Amino acid sequence: MREIIALLFDTYSDFSGRGKLLPLFLVSLIILFLVMKKEGSRIRPLLFVLSVWTAISAAFVTFTGSIKSRKYRLGAGLFLAAMIVLSGSLIWSRGFLVSAGEIQQQEEDCRTICDRILSEDPAAGVIASPGLMPYLCASSASITPLYEVPYPGKEDELGEEDHLLYEAFLSQHPDLQLVRRICREESRIFAVTDNEWMWPEHVVESGFSLLDTVGHYDIYVYAGGGHE
Amino acid sequence: MSKHAQKILWILCILLIAAQTVITAFFTAGQTAGLQILKNATQVYETGRIVITAPLMSLWGLICRLFHMSPVFFALHILPFIMIPACYGAYIFLIRSFCEGKTVPLTLLIVCLLQIFGYQSDAFVPATLLLGWYTGYALVLHLLCPLLLGVLLTKLPVVAAKEVKSGEDTADEEDEDMKHKYLNVRNLGIALLLFFVIALSAIFVLNRKINNLHAATENLQKSISDKGELIEFTGAVGDDLKGYILKGSQGSLTVIFCGDKNDGPALCELLSGYGGAVDSWYLREDEQGAYEYCVKEGITVEHVYTVNGMEEVL
Structure with missing residues (x-):
């Protein structure tokens, strides 16, 4: 029951907004509620199913429409602009956007990696960085990921072992010995690393060996026989 | 517009x-x-x-x-x-x-x-x-x-x-009432409830952020201590930099310089706290007092290098 309530709450949060947008959304609902009440309209219950985007926009337009002074209208506009800007993280890092050419190259590389892995062992588990893993999963339905990449802010929902694997591959030095220790039931494991910025640790000690290189990705395979 | x-x-x-x-x-x-x-x-x-x-x-x-x-x-x-x-x-x-x-x-x-x-x-x-x-x-x-x-x-x-049209006669009266009842107990109650919801959400978000920050700090500390440590050795008096001690992620110890025989007891105590086994010690030819004192006191040193040519002397 608790899980169902949590799921409902999560779904509603996705719908109505999270973080800094949530207070803005609630204030918008109050404004709309009061304005519609003043007008004697009978459609108030529908307010609570408006999405965050429409509720905020409608509240602003309704609110400024009821203000006669230009000065106050300008003030309300500036306040809303500030809230919209604050709703984002204000971070546009250099690698935030990836161009179509790079994406296409990555798609091709991922398809080649998947084909290479599946030709070796179709049932083996695959591990890669959280940035690459979704591409691999989307490139071939036969790939078995060793952990599920969490959505932003939902990292805490990962299981203990999944969390360890996720954190290990967030690092520039993913610990392959740790991977072997956690996935000890897997007979074969393929680890894919970006050789431009990742240097895996304990490759030989954990029984991994380099299988192939595709573009700037190295494919390591657990060959067995490594000590844990 | x-x-x-x-x-x-x-x-x-x-x-x-x-x-x-x-x-x-x-x-x-x-x-x-x-x-x-x-x-x-x-x-x-x-x-x-x-x-x-x-x-x-x-x-x-x-x-x-x-x-x-x-x-x-x-x-x-x-x-x-x-x-x-x-x-x-x-x-x-x-x-x-x-x-x-x-x-x-x-x-x-x-x-x-x-x-x-x-x-x-x-x-x-x-x-x-x-x-x-x-x-x-x-x-x-x-x-x-x-x-x-x-x-x-x-x-x-x-x-x-349609409903409004059918009750046209009473509509004006209702509107008047609505205006007069704009600030009533029910509306204030709803406003208060919403205020509490916002306040609770803010506290919840703040609490989550503090927890995340705490977890991140803990991980950072663990990560730093796992990766190794650099200790500055400031001698017996503690007012002058005499050398460095590097503690590796696998527990190895490397000592760079670290003073003359007056600094020996303080250095010996410090190294004993890290296990008393040094993997490498880099020495100046003219400043070996602390090293000699530590060896005499039972600190083991696997490799010793001097700075001129870095050749092994032991």
């Missing part, structure tokens, strides 16, 4: 929507977690079997199979041209249903800006339209819900209007 201003706002909205569509189709944000959902589409594309639990992905998979196109390519480069304008179309329909005609472009402009900043913050992937236009979430939240709400809002005022 003048017609001229409305026209400018419409043009601005169209340009923003076009820019969002084109940028989304030709660039992809670093946030790729949502792509996992495409696994089902790929399965349908590869096998031709529909996945009942993922109807939208099955649809994308079938389209890809029909046109011999990879689902990733279809989702990332083709779908933005269909989904993003369609979603904004649904928003326009919804906005028209409850806004006056002249305020529609301004409302739409704010929706556009909110979508852009939602994209930037990636707060709720895959529900954010510009981060997950190919997902079922986006379809429901940004296309079906606005359409459904738009239909409800255009139908319901008709009913309300």
